[in-house]
Amino acid sequence: MDWKTTRRLVAGRRLVAAGAVGASVLGFVLAGSSSATAGGTIKFGFLNALTGPYAVAGAPELNGIKLAVKDINAAGGVCGSKMALAATADDQGQANLSIVGLRKLVQQDGLQLIVGPGITPPGLADAPLAESLKVWFMEETAQSQPWTGKNYVFSAITPQTVEGQLVFNWMKKKLGPGKHKVAIVYAAVPYAQAGYTQLNQLAKAAGWKVVDADSYDPAGLTFNSQASKVASANPQGLMIWGAATPADAQLLKQIRQAGYKGPAVGDVAFSLPFVPTDAGSAADTITTLSQLNTISPSASTKKFLTEFKAAYKQSATYLPGAAYDAVHILAAAIKRAGCKTDAASVSKAMIGLKYQGVNGPYHYTAKYKGGPSVTSFRYITYKHGQAVYTK
Amino acid sequence: MQYISLTISGITLGSIYALVALGFNLVFRTVDVLDFAQGDKVVLGGLVALTLVNDHVPLALTFVIVMAGGLLAGVLYQMLVVRPSLRRGPDVAIVATVGALLVMSSGHVLIWGATAQPFPAIIGGSVRIGGAEVDAQDFVVWGVVAVVVTAVTLFLSRSRYGKAMLASAADPMAAGAVGIDVRQMRVIAASVAFSLAGLAGMLIAPITLAGGTVGPTLTLKAFTAAILGGLTSTGGVVVGALLLGIFEMLVGAQVPFAYRDPLIFAILIVVLLVRPSGLFGVRERLA
Numbered sequence: 001m002d003w004k005t006t007r008r009l010v011a012g013r014r015l016v017a018a019g020a021v022g023a024s025v026l027g028f029v030l031a032g033s034s035s036a037t038a039g040g041t042i043k044f045g046f047l048n049a050l051t052g053p054y055a056v057a058g059a060p061e062l063n064g065i066k067l068a069v070k071d072i073n074a075a076g077g078v079c080g081s082k083m084a085l086a087a088t089a090d091d092q093g094q095a096n097l098s099i100v101g102l103r104k105l106v107q108q109d110g111l112q113l114i115v116g117p118g119i120t121p122p123g124l125a126d127a128p129l130a131e132s133l134k135v136w137f138m139e140e141t142a143q144s145q146p147w148t149g150k151n152y153v154f155s156a157i158t159p160q161t162v163e164g165q166l167v168f169n170w171m172k173k174k175l176g177p178g179k180h181k182v183a184i185v186y187a188a189v190p191y192a193q194a195g196y197t198q199l200n201q202l203a204k205a206a207g208w209k210v211v212d213a214d215s216y217d218p219a220g221l222t223f224n225s226q227a228s229k230v231a232s233a234n235p236q237g238l239m240i241w242g243a244a245t246p247a248d249a250q251l252l253k254q255i256r257q258a259g260y261k262g263p264a265v266g267d268v269a270f271s272l273p274f275v276p277t278d279a280g281s282a283a284d285t286i287t288t289l290s291q292l293n294t295i296s297p298s299a300s301t302k303k304f305l306t307e308f309k310a311a312y313k314q315s316a317t318y319l320p321g322a323a324y325d326a327v328h329i330l331a332a333a334i335k336r337a338g339c340k341t342d343a344a345s346v347s348k349a350m351i352g353l354k355y356q357g358v359n360g361p362y363h364y365t366a367k368y369k370g371g372p373s374v375t376s377f378r379y380i381t382y383k384h385g386q387a388v389y390t391k
Numbered sequence: 392m393q394y395i396s397l398t399i400s401g402i403t404l405g406s407i408y409a410l411v412a413l414g415f416n417l418v419f420r421t422v423d424v425l426d427f428a429q430g431d432k433v434v435l436g437g438l439v440a441l442t443l444v445n446d447h448v449p450l451a452l453t454f455v456i457v458m459a460g461g462l463l464a465g466v467l468y469q470m471l472v473v474r475p476s477l478r479r480g481p482d483v484a485i486v487a488t489v490g491a492l493l494v495m496s497s498g499h500v501l502i503w504g505a506t507a508q509p510f511p512a513i514i515g516g517s518v519r520i521g522g523a524e525v526d527a528q529d530f531v532v533w534g535v536v537a538v539v540v541t542a543v544t545l546f547l548s549r550s551r552y553g554k555a556m557l558a559s560a561a562d563p564m565a566a567g568a569v570g571i572d573v574r575q576m577r578v579i580a581a582s583v584a585f586s587l588a589g590l591a592g593m594l595i596a597p598i599t600l601a602g603g604t605v606g607p608t609l610t611l612k613a614f615t616a617a618i619l620g621g622l623t624s625t626g627g628v629v630v631g632a633l634l635l636g637i638f639e640m641l642v643g644a645q646v647p648f649a650y651r652d653p654l655i656f657a658i659l660i661v662v663l664l665v666r667p668s669g670l671f672g673v674r675e676r677l678a
Contacts, residue, residue, distance in 0.1 A: 059500070232644075257524070
């Protein structure tokens with residue numbers, strides 16, 4: 001072969017190579033700045049405890065997600081595209097499994113939009129990874145640490161410090177001014193342990209004496225020891241922080257059976273439907289917080305409650321409510337991003353986004369990326385098994 | 392009154408552990424395997440019973456169906472889980488039972504959901520003992536445990552099948568040589584253990600709810616009770632279970648919850664250092 005032919009061949013190969021590189025780069029750029037085009041599908045992933053002891057929270061949240069996708073698509077989708085839950089990962093409420101699950105959704109399934117875990121330890125573990133992978137990540141944890149200072153991480157649940165303050169405020173109003181003796185009982189899970197720490201600090205700052213502070217295993221068989229201690233300590237007020245499991249109702253029932261007759265206030269876990277069912281008449285003796293308005297719901301909340309019950313044969317709670325809202329917020333953010341579906345654009349569009357969800361009003365800002373504001377909470381109690389408002 | 396109430400609660404809790412521990416005891420003495428799925432079999436029994444009760448099946452018939460179902464399930468369990476793994480040694484069989492525990496605990500959630508559900512009381516009302524209110528349901532649990540432990544003890548020590556089952560576990564080759572069908576004995580043992588677990592599930596559910604995540608807790612506590620009392624002694628596991636239940640209640644009322652289990656297990660270690668076979672277990676000699 002002469003040198004002119006060789007030079008032509010080499011130049012040709014270089015041109016082909018350059019074209020291939022250019023096409024790859026173009027493909028990457030196009031993928032990175034993908035848009036929802038009419039007739040396409042907007043895919044997202046779900047990471048949560050679908051099995052194991054925390055599935056009691058994760059499984060209903062998945063149902064909330066599915067219902068949201070159905071409702072959004074029935075209303076025409078987002079920017080002409082259908083939304084689709086493309087993949088799920090089960091972390092069983094464990095941080096290490098959650099990290100693996102997040103990597104699987106992003107690196108294997110290729111998803112940039114993830115509705116994330118609902119349990120605190122996975123939430124804390126996943127947030128830095130999600131930020132480094134630059135995926136839009138909407139958690140369902142009641143902590144502010146995961147999203148503080150992050151650009152890609154958000155939460156659909158109000159930070160529990162807001163709840164803790166409301167629980168304490170109710171007891172303070174009930175007991176009146178002065179020094180009082182109180183008891184605090186909390187589930188042996190990180191969410192409730194953090195709640196106890198806050199209540200303990202607030203009580204001591206108010207000059208109260210915590211005469212009994214004890215935890216309980218949400219997977220335990222009986223709570224008579226804890227109940228007996230409360231009754232023996234005879235506090236003027238009792239604050240309980242639950243784990244959102246039926247054990248919370250059993251504990252309340254046994255505390256009343258042990259003879260404690262004073263006022264009791266619990267966190268939002270005591271607003272779940274199994275509390276009046278499992279605690280019986282003891283449920284009438286506790287005040288708790290409620291976000292999902294099941295007493296006088298708005299039209300959209302009523303639609304959610306009715307559809308959820310019909311589809312899944314169980315009553316909706318604030319947990320699937322948060323998941324339902326999370327998907328709607330994603331849809332709203334995509335619209336706000338000019339129909340762009342890449343994580344960077346959607347995350348940027350979250351700042352300044354306001355959304356009226358079934359759990360209350362959401363407003364995401366550069367500094368606050370958590371769930372509905374304090375105004376979304378109401379105090380409720382039970383009368384003959386039915387939730388009623390109280391003060 | 393507080394101590395009476397706690398002791399009574401402890402006896403009920405210990406009775407629940409005893410029902411599960413008896414399953415451990417029966418399988419260990421006859422198949423020579425520690426079955427870590429026993430707690431989840433109890434949960435399964437409670438959930439099946441709840442399904443039947445919700446379908447308006449009378450309670451007495453539900454009992455019969457759950458126990459009969461347990462016998463059948465035990466046969467399948469022995470054939471599919473224990474026998475194939477036991478061929479490779481008892482350690483492998485133990486691991487297989489842990490696998491069965493995971494399958495069952497996840498299976499419960501897939502079929503019945505993750506939330507524990509209320510179960511109607513078998514018998515309502517309560518009685519006052521020493522100033523403490525005792526649910527009539529608790530008496531049912533105590534009574535059933537007393538009947539079951541007597542029946543199992545008599546069966547293993549006095550009946551032909553019982554002695555054959557013990558012989559099969561002690562020396563399968565020798566048992567086979569004298570005409571005992573070792574496989575059949577093991578199947579019977581597994582069936583009875585599964586059926587007992589189903590019975591336990593029905594008795595426990597009105598007290599602790601049906602379903603949920605109590606399976607591993609039950610397994611751990613029942614195993615602890617069995618080790619404490621002596622895994623080879625039927626009466627011993629029951630005494631161990633009752634002691635554990637009462638101790639948990641009394642100690643739990645004095646110390647923070649976080650210290651209770653470490654304290655209990657520390658005491659268990661001390662007991663085992665002094666009595667390695669448990670309080671009533673018999674140390675076996677090879678020759």
